[in-house]
Amino acid sequence: MNSWLLAGTVVLGGGVGATLWGVATGPLRRRVVAQNLSTALACPGLLLLAQGYERPSYVDVALVLALLGPVGTLVFARLLTDELAADPPRAWGLTWAAAGLVAAVVLALCVAVGPSRELVKILLTGAILIGGNVVASHALSGGFAEVRGG
Amino acid sequence: MADAVIVVALVLVAGCATVAVAVRDPARQALVLAVLGVVLAVLFTAVQAPDVALSQLAVGGALTPLLLLLSVRKVKRRKGRER
Numbered sequence: 582m583n584s585w586l587l588a589g590t591v592v593l594g595g596g597v598g599a600t601l602w603g604v605a606t607g608p609l610r611r612r613v614v615a616q617n618l619s620t621a622l623a624c625p626g627l628l629l630l631a632q633g634y635e636r637p638s639y640v641d642v643a644l645v646l647a648l649l650g651p652v653g654t655l656v657f658a659r660l661l662t663d664e665l666a667a668d669p670p671r672a673w674g675l676t677w678a679a680a681g682l683v684a685a686v687v688l689a690l691c692v693a694v695g696p697s698r699e700l701v702k703i704l705l706t707g708a709i710l711i712g713g714n715v716v717a718s719h720a721l722s723g724g725f726a727e728v729r730g731g
Numbered sequence: 732m733a734d735a736v737i738v739v740a741l742v743l744v745a746g747c748a749t750v751a752v753a754v755r756d757p758a759r760q761a762l763v764l765a766v767l768g769v770v771l772a773v774l775f776t777a778v779q780a781p782d783v784a785l786s787q788l789a790v791g792g793a794l795t796p797l798l799l800l801l802s803v804r805k806v807k808r809r810k811g812r813e814r
Contacts, residue, residue, distance in 0.1 A: 586735075586736055590735050590736050590739050593736070593739055593740065593743070593773060594739040594743075597743055597766075597769075597770060597773070598743060598746075600766065601746055601747055601766060601770075604750070604762055604763055604766050605753075605754070607761065609758070609759065611750070612759055612762045613762060615762075615766075616762045616765050616766055619765075619766045619769055619770075620769060622772070623772075623773055625771045625807075626773065627772075627773065627776060630736065630773075630776055630777065633736075634779075636781075638781065639776060639781050641781065641785065642772065642776050642781045642784045642785060642788070645785055645788050645789070646769065646772065646788050649788055649789060649792045649794060650769070650791050652792075652793050653765050653793040653796055653797075656793060656796055656797045656800065657761070657762065657796065657800070659810045660797075660800040660804060661758060661769070661800070662790075665796065666757070672785065676769075685805075697736060720751040721782060
């Protein structure tokens with residue numbers, strides 16, 4: 582078992598385990614934030630696993646998760662608008678902490694991989710994930726109020 | 732030792748599925764199901780099946796919650812009209 586797999590296991594066990602706890606208990610606003618963070622934490626875990634298994638093609642899974650995870654959160658932000666409008670979730674600290682973790686993992690992987698096509702893919706995954714999560718977090722806290730209703 | 736990843740993923744899937752059964756409110760259940768989709772994708776990757784993980788991400792991460800929430804909304808609207 583190499584250190585990449587160990588790091589991936591720790592991120593998945595600790596991070597996704599914590600979001601599982603968050604999504605299982607507490608008020609609705611805490612649950613949607615935990616659902617958003619589960620994507621942000623599973624994605625670096627998958628990137629680390631891809632590096633640990635030495636299979637660059639596994640990065641595709643992380644890339645698809647980075648694309649579809651925020652889409653799932655936006656579905657909740659759109660369809661739970663009425664429930665969330667009463668007390669909107671604000672978790673910018675957690676969002677930026679997760680974004681920092683993603684950035685750290687992507688940076689470490691870039692150093693390990695070296696300049697290649699794979700590096701571009703990993704960078705793209707990190708950028709999409711951080712951008713998507715910030716947008717989803719903004720939508721959850723009622724940032725796009727003008728597109729509400731219906 | 733590489734089995735540790737599989738064990739962690741299995742424990743997460745078991746915990747998440749148990750929570751999905753235990754939660755009663757459909758909207759909250761949809762949230763747990765979205766997380767379950769992501770965790771299942773991680774498990775499939777850990778057992779070297781990334782192709783299955785890709786389709787699981789699309790279905791579990793976005794489509795299942797969308798369908799659930801849309802049906803909940805429709806049922807609620809119909810109830811409101813009958814009252």
